[in-house]
Amino acid sequence: MTELHRIMHIEDDPSIQQVAKIALEAVGGFTVHTCSSGQQALNDYPDFAPQLILLDVMMPGMDGPTTLQRLQQQYDLSAIPAVFMTAKVQSNEVASYKALGAVDVVIKPFDPMTLSDQIRKIWLDFQR
Amino acid sequence: MIIQRVSSTSNFITWFGSVLLLVLFGWLGWQDYQQQQTTSVLQKWALAFLVSELLLLLLLSDMQRVTRRLMRELQQSQEQKQQRESIQNQKYQQALSTLNNIAASFNPDWREQLRQALKVAADYLQLPIAILSRIEDENYQVLVHSAPPGLLQDDSHFDLGQTYCSITLAANDVFAVHRMSASEFAAHPCFEAFALQSYIGAAVHVDGDTFGTVSFSSAETKTLPFSQLERDFVSLLARWIGSTIERRHYLEAQIEVAERLKKIASQLPGMVFQFKLSPDGSACFPYCSDGIGTIYNLTPEQVKLSAEPVFALIHPDDIQQVQDSINQSAAQLCLWKQDYRVQYPDGEIIWVTGRSVPELQSDGSVIWHGFISDITERKKIERLKDEFVSTVSHELRTPLTAISGAIGLLHGQVLCELPEPAVKMTELALANVKKLQLLINDLLDMDKLIAGKMLFDIQPQPLLPVIEAAVRDNQSYGQQYQVTYQLQADTDDLWANVDSMRLQQVLTNLLSNAAKFSPADSTVDIRLQRQNNQALIRVIDRGCGISDEFNSAIFNKFSQADSSDSKSKGGTGLGLAISQQLVTRMHGNIGFYSEMGKGSEFYILLPLVSDNEFNEVSL
Numbered sequence: 001m002t003e004l005h006r007i008m009h010i011e012d013d014p015s016i017q018q019v020a021k022i023a024l025e026a027v028g029g030f031t032v033h034t035c036s037s038g039q040q041a042l043n044d045y046p047d048f049a050p051q052l053i054l055l056d057v058m059m060p061g062m063d064g065p066t067t068l069q070r071l072q073q074q075y076d077l078s079a080i081p082a083v084f085m086t087a088k089v090q091s092n093e094v095a096s097y098k099a100l101g102a103v104d105v106v107i108k109p110f111d112p113m114t115l116s117d118q119i120r121k122i123w124l125d126f127q128r
Numbered sequence: 129m130i131i132q133r134v135s136s137t138s139n140f141i142t143w144f145g146s147v148l149l150l151v152l153f154g155w156l157g158w159q160d161y162q163q164q165q166t167t168s169v170l171q172k173w174a175l176a177f178l179v180s181e182l183l184l185l186l187l188l189s190d191m192q193r194v195t196r197r198l199m200r201e202l203q204q205s206q207e208q209k210q211q212r213e214s215i216q217n218q219k220y221q222q223a224l225s226t227l228n229n230i231a232a233s234f235n236p237d238w239r240e241q242l243r244q245a246l247k248v249a250a251d252y253l254q255l256p257i258a259i260l261s262r263i264e265d266e267n268y269q270v271l272v273h274s275a276p277p278g279l280l281q282d283d284s285h286f287d288l289g290q291t292y293c294s295i296t297l298a299a300n301d302v303f304a305v306h307r308m309s310a311s312e313f314a315a316h317p318c319f320e321a322f323a324l325q326s327y328i329g330a331a332v333h334v335d336g337d338t339f340g341t342v343s344f345s346s347a348e349t350k351t352l353p354f355s356q357l358e359r360d361f362v363s364l365l366a367r368w369i370g371s372t373i374e375r376r377h378y379l380e381a382q383i384e385v386a387e388r389l390k391k392i393a394s395q396l397p398g399m400v401f402q403f404k405l406s407p408d409g410s411a412c413f414p415y416c417s418d419g420i421g422t423i424y425n426l427t428p429e430q431v432k433l434s435a436e437p438v439f440a441l442i443h444p445d446d447i448q449q450v451q452d453s454i455n456q457s458a459a460q461l462c463l464w465k466q467d468y469r470v471q472y473p474d475g476e477i478i479w480v481t482g483r484s485v486p487e488l489q490s491d492g493s494v495i496w497h498g499f500i501s502d503i504t505e506r507k508k509i510e511r512l513k514d515e516f517v518s519t520v521s522h523e524l525r526t527p528l529t530a531i532s533g534a535i536g537l538l539h540g541q542v543l544c545e546l547p548e549p550a551v552k553m554t555e556l557a558l559a560n561v562k563k564l565q566l567l568i569n570d571l572l573d574m575d576k577l578i579a580g581k582m583l584f585d586i587q588p589q590p591l592l593p594v595i596e597a598a599v600r601d602n603q604s605y606g607q608q609y610q611v612t613y614q615l616q617a618d619t620d621d622l623w624a625n626v627d628s629m630r631l632q633q634v635l636t637n638l639l640s641n642a643a644k645f646s647p648a649d650s651t652v653d654i655r656l657q658r659q660n661n662q663a664l665i666r667v668i669d670r671g672c673g674i675s676d677e678f679n680s681a682i683f684n685k686f687s688q689a690d691s692s693d694s695k696s697k698g699g700t701g702l703g704l705a706i707s708q709q710l711v712t713r714m715h716g717n718i719g720f721y722s723e724m725g726k727g728s729e730f731y732i733l734l735p736l737v738s739d740n741e742f743n744e745v746s747l
Contacts, residue, residue, distance in 0.1 A: 013526050015526075015530030016533065023542075026542045110529070
């Protein structure tokens with residue numbers, strides 16, 4: 001079983017970028033590459049080669065679902081789980097996000113102390 | 129006839145008497161001739177017969193003459209009597225037809241109508257001065273008059289004591305004098321002032337009170353005293369005038385009411401209306417204020433007979449709803465209340481709101497009285513407000529996520545060790561961020577519910593697991609207040625159509641409220657029971673209860689018993705409002721019982737899944 005190291009985080013808000021980076025790197029020990037937009041993610045994807053993609057749903061310009069779609073079109077994401085981050089969701093919304101190709105949803109606001117555990121659990125479930 | 133009989137009777141007596149006399153004197157003459165045997169005797173008796181016959185004829189003819197005269201006199205007196213009666217009849221007829229003409233006359237100007245009546249009556253009575261007076265205390269006012277030109281004027285005033293009418297009022301009956309100078313009233317100030325010889329008058333009563341008098345007078349003496357007919361005539365006229373004035377008052381009051389309504393209605397920002405639905409399905413607006421122009425761009429006349437022009441303007445998407453609501457209001461005789469759109473021919477659309485109360489009529493039709501106003505502005509503002517709340521909440525959420533994350537990292541001492549007081553501060557900050565998050569979640573929920581954007585995932589499912597999960601999730605919250613939850617279910621087989629997440633949200637709200645308002649070390653009972661074809665979920669606390677003043681407002685938005693409560697207990701004041709909306713959307717009911725100082729019980733009633741549905745589910 002592969003261990004999770006590299007996470008690509010796609011988020012437009014700089015504050016949340018920083019919080020998530022520290023939460024995942026300092027608490028979880030992952031390596032995080034932050035992208036401020038969907039376009040940047042498309043550009044940076046080959047160089048960084050993430051093992052997991054964490055992306056915000058609501059972003060100006062290209063939103064989360066579109067970004068994921070474009071990534072799937074350009075690259076092979078079959079072994080790369082994508083996780084959406086979004087505000088409090090309704091149960092039927094989770095299903096629709098999963099239909100878009102995400103393996104799970106992390107609810108905002110997230111607890112920075114448990115975010116890494118949450119991601120690790122999703123990774124393990126995906127590996128299985 | 130009688131005379132003929134008298135003459136034939138006397139003829140008979142003449143003949144019969146003559147024969148009797150002839151026989152009598154013949155027999156006497158024969159007796160005498162038998163004794164004396166001389167013709168002179170016969171002559172003597174013949175002479176006697178002739179004399180007595182003559183006397184008889186004289187007597188009879190005189191009798192006939194006297195009888196004839198008597199008969200003729202009798203006949204004459206009878207004829208005279210008949211003549212008198214017919215004159216009397218004519219007078220009665222004249223009086224009646226005069227009164228009839230007066231009663232049948234109508235003039236929109238009440239003064240002219242009464243003046244006409246006075247003139248006709250004055251002609252009938254042959255007294256040229258006719259006055260209808262208004263009497264208040266000692267003030268005698270000529271209200272309407274009919275008199276030779278230049279003699280009198282309407283609205284002139286006199287002292288009551290100066291008029292004969294003071295006597296009429298005092299007599300409380302028709303007062304009539306045909307020759308004042310020869311009467312006991314010769315010294316009356318009125319006679320001294322105006323020298324009116326003949327007078328007849330009666331009091332006029334309106335609505336049971338003395339109003340004034342109607343009187344007829346002349347400077348001329350009347351040859352004959354006033355007859356009973358003339359008195360009755362004046363009395364009837366006075367009554368007619370009284371009822372005419374009453375009718376006028378009534379009419380004026382009605383006109384005034386209509387005017388008042390029109391004036392008030394014209395100031396209202398909308399249309400006031402009366403809407404009638406007949407049993408045959410036809411509809412119309414018997415009354416409508418001019419405000420219909422601002423709502424439908426129509427005039428009251430255009431809809432007086434048919435409501436069709438109005439229905440033609442209602443937005444096609446709303447017309448069915450409007451018609452259904454009207455039919456429902458008619459069937460149940462309940463308040464009609466509806467918001468809908470009106471679309472003008474040029475395409476412009478406005479929002480209006482209407483409300484009216486139906487009344488069933490004896491002919492089976494229903495009449496509504498109500499009001500419709502333009503709420504386009506309000507709708508716009510409501511939409512702006514909703515959009516504002518929605519935008520603000522979303523915009524608040526992103527920085528809040530960053531704040532809570534940052535403080536969470538500090539508090540988790542990921543970056544460095546914190547001194548004890550700093551940990552306390554980060555804990556405080558985290559708790560408050562949590563509160564803010566809850567508030568925003570509630571606001572967004574409310575926003576979605578109002579906008580009808582909240583999606584429900586309603587599935588038939590057993591209720592007990594949902595309740596157990598809610599109790600489990602809230603256990604730690606209860607511990608903060610040293611409150612324990614105790615769940616007791618009569619049966620574990622109650623199924624209902626619910627969205628489990630939304631039901632949990634409602635239960636969480638009720639459980640956290642119960643914990644917040646319970647004394648320390650108490651229990652909150654949660655019961656699941658069956659009540660007829662409904663499931664009953666009860667949350668019973670032993671807290672302070674809910675005051676009566678707050679009872680009605682408890683499910684309103686942003687309502688909390690008082691501000692000090694919200695400080696000590698926390699919460700947004702949206703919880704119960706949201707819960708009510710959620711339960712309603714799941715076709716259930718939420719309510720409560722409470723007693724001050726003893727505790728409250730909140731309950732949720734949910735319709736159970738029927739056997740048919742249940743079978744489908746099991747299959």
